[in-house]
């Protein structure tokens with residue numbers, strides 16, 4: 001008996017045949033120039049049936065690591081053996097991307113406009129297209145972010161507290177840290193959660209920069225999740241041996257006063273209560289004020305600004321019961337990455353967030 005052929009994937013009136021890929025544009029609204037604003041989605045439809053994975057990047061228009069991660073995933077030869085469907089949006093916030101800005105042209109944060117509306121401002125319309133036309137079609141979503149400008153993050157996955165499915169997938173992704181973060185009203189993650197879709201939010205590196213370790217963790221993590229979901233054949237290397245540090249709470253250690261800031265704790269450092277994380281100097285005098293760690297934890301983000309005002313966030317610290325083994329765990333997740341020689345890496349590395357050294 002002949003096997004029934006797998007149906008095409010239909011999106012926005014376009015049919016993508018099994019074993020092929022096609023870009024689909026979904027109209028969201030129009031710019032003040034009367035040009036169309038659309039969401040551009042690469043649909044890779046596998047020959048074999050399987051789950052639908054939705055990758056999104058650049059909801060904040062200046063967070064480029066995610067766009068580069070999506071670009072590299074789409075170039076992988078392994079996609080020829082894809083089971084299921086990959087929906088990839090390399091740049092969600094295209095107006096922000098063009099202007100090198102985190103925000104929409106009206107200065108709104110797109111990641112506070114979800115689920116969006118068909119009659120709201122441009123960002124809200126973009127959010128609606130994603131919420132209504134893509135998220136309901138997927139089984140799992142991975143959303144790629146970075147820290148803000150001069151606020152690099154250690155590679156980490158953020159999930160919603162109590163979402164066991166997302167936690168399992170986050171462990172498969174195997175970043176250095178998994179952080180349960182409260183849901184934020186208006187965020188893409190909140191909308192995915194409300195629609196019952198497990199969502200992994202990957203945060204790594206900083207805005208405006210490409211960071212090689214962040215990109216490697218992202219590509220490798222997505223591949224691991226796709227293998228776990230049966231979308232790609234299992235790796236000959238076996239499963240990642242990385243055991244991420246799990247954290248359910250984090251806080252910002254803030255500047256006790258303003259001045260010139262010298263950090264002493266790098267990303268990935270396990271720091272203990274009472275230890276000195278850096279100091280703030282009076283630019284006109286000799287006074288130096290120590291920045292003392294108020295609660296033991298792991299440095300998962302920090303500022304690289306040379307100056308701080310009183311109260312500015314300096315170190316983002318994750319609280320964890322695994323502090324004793326945290327640095328070792330991070331080292332192991334890093335070792336689990338494939339070794340890429342200099343010739344195989346076609347981008348300069350502005351900063352290495354894994355091997356960041358004490359200033």
Ligand SMILES: [Zn+2]
Nearest residue numbers: 060063145146
């Ligand atoms: Zn972001």
